Amino acid sequence: MDHDQESGLSRRDLLKSAALGGVGLALASGDARAAATAQADGSSATVRGIVFEDTGSTGIRQADSRGVAGVLVSNGREVVKTDADGGYTLPLRDETIIFVIKPAGFTTPVEADTMLHRFYRINQPSGSPAALNLTFEGIEPTAPLPASLDFPLTRQDEPAQFEVVLFTDPQPQTPAEVDFIREDVVNALNGTPAKFGMTLGDMMFDDLSLYGRYNGIIATLGLPWYNIGGNHDLNFEAPNRHYSRETFKRTFGPPYYAFAYADAVFIMLDNVDYLGTDPKRPGGAGKYEGRIDAAQMDFVRNLLAEVPTDKLLVVTLHIPLRTYIDPEDPAQNLTNRAEFLKLFEGRPHNVSFSGHTHTTEHHYLDAADGWTGPQPHHHHVLTAVSGSWWSGPYDHRGVAVADSRDGTPNGFHILSIDGTSYTTRYVPLKEPNGRQIRLSVLSHLHSEMRRDYRPGALIEPPIALAAVPSTTLVANVFDGGPKTTVTMRIGTAEPKSMVRKAIPDPFVEDVFARNESVKKAWVKAEVSSHMWTVRLPPTLGPGVHPVRVAATDQYGRVQHATLALEIAT
Template structure:
């Protein structure tokens, strides 16, 4: 994407005026020379979908869409495959416009200011990347919970996540699954300046820490977010996949809890209008912040009625992937009839780990960056999604300081020769699922299966012990208390081998990245009674 700050594609098809929005149409065209203006030889684009988050319009043969404006909504174009948008002055894709002609509620972080109401013309650029990469899969960077609370945290984000990726990734799209910041919405511009270093079109979904907490009700709670990032409901089409982003945080000021996962009526109206236009030969990705599964047993953390209603709209799509954040751990969940899914195959939800890990906590390394390991033992980092034609996809987790590492090991350093084999090597497989095949061997002996266990990661338990024993704080915040991991495997270590050092090898059959390996050692020694 290229910066088009000097060429804002904001052309009037009606005279600007204060008061209620009156303009009801605009034009979408192929801006082949990327000038930002409609030139005589540039063609209109028919069949392009335009929405205000509830209603859907389609451009005619002249490239004209008709959508009578409604005060307070956000107008946006659904990007068709094979095209891209110019960038706004802040580096974000320029595909939307807020419709607000009257001053909204006074909010701490500004909300959406009143502007002259005008319909938008949208110029789309033929996508060079599509022409250049041939049949290569679609690569998507998936961030969740960047959750910066200060300029210091933004510096961590820059040095830990973004700078190592600059010039080393092939993504055609980036997606942040909410909690972009940690309540301080004034940090959006600074954080965006860091993200734009990646030179990737980037879409943002709202989280519970992106709310205007001084809003009177849910409908006003994302005004500041929308002033920066545009629609809180959107769709984006690539030739390999269709992406739908949904704000699923229902703000309930004055109640406990102050929010719950769910969807609004206008979002269902959008889905009911848009989904019938989506072909079923591509992957359909639904991105949200709060997971669709209940985070606590017996507690409805996402409204079950909304979930069932959404799943009913999706059930006839053969290739669907749900992406969520919020938990600051990660796991894979497969929805079935119990959670209201009645599709032909289980519905896969990948609950993505956090960029900030455990809220940028823990002891700092030599570069001054906090450890940030999450409560399930997953290192902070980001995910990648690779999508091929026909709906096939692969996911991977990339630890910030070692992006190719797929697992971490923990093993004792020394055991007594001949002791009862009650001690083990543990493998935390970051993308592990219940059916993941994890094996180990010692000194090149035949491979043996490891057992999936629901225990806390021993590496994080050791870090908790170091925090407990420290005479002074080891970081701004200590590492989180370890909790049972959903992706931890155990293998007992033999003690009937010779005295000395022995090599442990672990291998994982990862569906997305092939075989992944890690190794460690332990020693056996004689001990007198």
Template sequence: MSRLISLTVVFGVLGLGLFVVSSSRAYQPERIDTPPTAKGVVYHDENENQKFDSGEKTLSGIRVSNGQDIVLTDANGRYEIPIDDDTTIFVIKPRNWRTPVNEHQLPRFYYTHKPGGSPMSKFAGVAPTGPLPKSVDFPLYPQEEPDNFKAVMFGDPQPRNQKEVDYITHDVVEELIGTDASFGVTLGDIVFDDLDVMDGINKSIAMIGIPWYNVVGNHDVNRDAKEHKFSDETFERIYGPSTYSFDYGPVHFIVLDNVEWIVPQAEGRKPTYRGGLGEEQLKFIETDLSQIPEEQMVVLMMHIPIIGVHDRHGLYRLIEKRPLCISISGHTHTHEHVWITDADGWEGPKPHHHIINVTVSGSWWGGAPDERGIPHTTMADGAPNGYSILNFDGNDYRLDYFAAGRGSDYQMEIEAPEVVPHGESNKMFVYANIFNADQYATVTMAIDGGDPVEIARVREVDPNYKKTVEAEAKILEKNKSAWRKLPKPRASTHLWKGAIPDNLSLGVHRVTITAKGRNGQVFEGHRILRVE
């Protein structure tokens, strides 16, 4: 409250007298603006009603974030954290605790404070949330989380409509029902621009029956957004924050939003996107990792491959000294193991393993339909559509590849000539596309059970995929609406090539390809060729 006082100030002596200033004025105490804060408690919700009831145990030392800052709950399970009028507050799930999930198995670990709601958009964002509650509380429930567990990884399901949601349901969801995986993750491009389709795919994936986390992709954004910060309003409404983290077992997972929405200032230019993280997100990652022991495994999950992010070197500086850190993405509709070295500005003591995950939609649901009416949708590197499972055993990990509808033994496709002219076989080759192999794999070829000979990894187009594209193109020339055209072939990172021996006798011969991965995985495939 202001009050009126009289001030007499003596400035000094001028000549023979005093120079005196007297005044009366209204006095206002100095105002110090402090940001508003959210307060609440993290607790063991014993009766599972998602309300903090008298007598329920509070949990101390649990991390809570506003997307940049991270605070710990005190001895009474309470926290306080700064917010503004567009803040999502979330609990960072600790080991051996789970958060609630909704009817679609989507984890509910956050509270969105957006009093004015989202800006108007073609697809609905967050409705006005009204005044901040006096207490924003987070319930947790105890669960066993062993060192050994599995996580399902979906890259780019990307359905345009309910018909393509049905493809996903029959191609991958049905075979995953009953999985022993602990949770699943969609690595962005949950849908293909029509954000209303999110409801349908959420219902489908929920049938798997495990908690399902989501990463925002470039086809999941509000494309009419006028600023980057408003590009994920629909994602926020359905899935929560686009950047967050959680623990499961001994592993720390960080979900990143690396789709930077760009609205050009020049008139007539369309909005676009690029791979980017931004300073605020890098601050969250830095704060988060500063509280994670160096010996703990960290997995970064994103949509655009890390090598396609313009400010990736800022991220490199945060992770390159950690001995246990990998990353995984989608986006390219290929499957690749990338080892990042000093050639890309990496300064760590050993290369960083980045996985570009196989996509559920393969080639955007392209290609001729199979007997179920589902497009074969082979990817441009010759690998089949499907999903992967990350297996963890303490700090060890292994990625397993699952081709949709094919069974776990289908790990390679072998291409060889049907007929080899006698005496001219050394001019012909066997190609082995080993879908999940990387540069550290050893691949051998043996003829009729003879001694295996190591064959070379090549960066070429898969010849089998090339033949498929050419054959389907001829059909589409006559009937353009028969199915969606496949993309042009791309050089594969998991293709091996071996020359057919020139001393093969007349008759049929068995070619055996054996691949040994760096994790000890061994896969074998066979092909019969005929010498005439």
């Protein structure tokens, strides 16, 4: 059955439009200038429709379909609420995406073969400009919108306690690295009780033709999946931000959007501000900075005007609000962080997540960052699925070991939500028994003599008795941060506090130094934000000493690591 002027989209049209970017349309994450022009041009064009309860799961509004009141719908800038009959009206620009903001207790249509939500309709009558000569397929010219652009919702149970899988930077550069995702990640999640998952950018490493295979692999988890784009998910031929997400839009839909689940509202943003091709960079890649553009600022502001303050806000971005790697680099940090954070004034329940740096970091932002809440804002930079961009030696499966440059094993996080409270936990993909701490012993000879010793010999026992006074125990608490406390106990002695210290992980220094042939050229050990150290007691005698390290995280959970510390005579 084809749609008519009143009934909206048929199931066949839903699937057809999904192939072109879904049942919705994303504001082509345009630059601020283009968006401002569209808003100020005095156009009276509007789009209107009905958000309805799809009791028959047909995707088509029937004569007896009931409208759903109080649902938010957006054109990427304005946000309106449906009336008592489920009706909405929004300004319509030549290039935009109209999308419904999934309310709690409902779901939008999910494609079985991709597990992607189709909650939008792309309106781009001219399609992606042919003059751009895009390497990867963009948007075909879209058909005129129906007189009533309707969105189906289906009821679902949403418990206050639920879990979400958080990925960032899977970033396969080759088909073989897509294999790594299948073998390393998907198999680790089979049977997960999580309600849905999300990837916070860099699904690809520039080759956007791999999206289809990647989505099919992730879909085998059986979880609905949400995505935002990273700096490697761009159409590099675009001169600026405006047309830099054409392939992303075709595949995933709006570059930024929001949805609710139980008592949480997820705000999915695109803060990669593309500045155009840089001839000095390989592969036609361009420069970019971390920035929330004017259209998204308006979207968030208008969204929050409709969201009660007793909801948990979960904000996701690709580029961090701030990173330890280089806090001044505009390509690594959100350049308009203070302006952005002001949008959340008076919101007591909040957390934000990002990726991009292939490090694991916890930040607690305060007034110096533009945050005005009574408690610091927790920003969590997540572990990269690809770790060191799939660098390193291969394990017995032929999968790259991929330890990250800050010493964190590649992996992902699980976000656990209970009402307006949350916790996260880190899942390493190759550590035995899900180990959360790695211990090394480091003498002053470490860096000078690495070449003369077998792998690991300078960061593992045994150590010479004469070297004890100059030897330091190093603990990499993989998901540790400023609120983590760490102690060390040797035998039955009193525990000693370990000190957080910004140093590279000696284990990863060793791994990278000895595996140059299977390491990406730019990968090197970086200063890590989650290292703790303590000097060994100089009176420690020969023999084997049991060492136990305990790390308490911000949620009060305790992780342990043990080491048989052997001291030679």
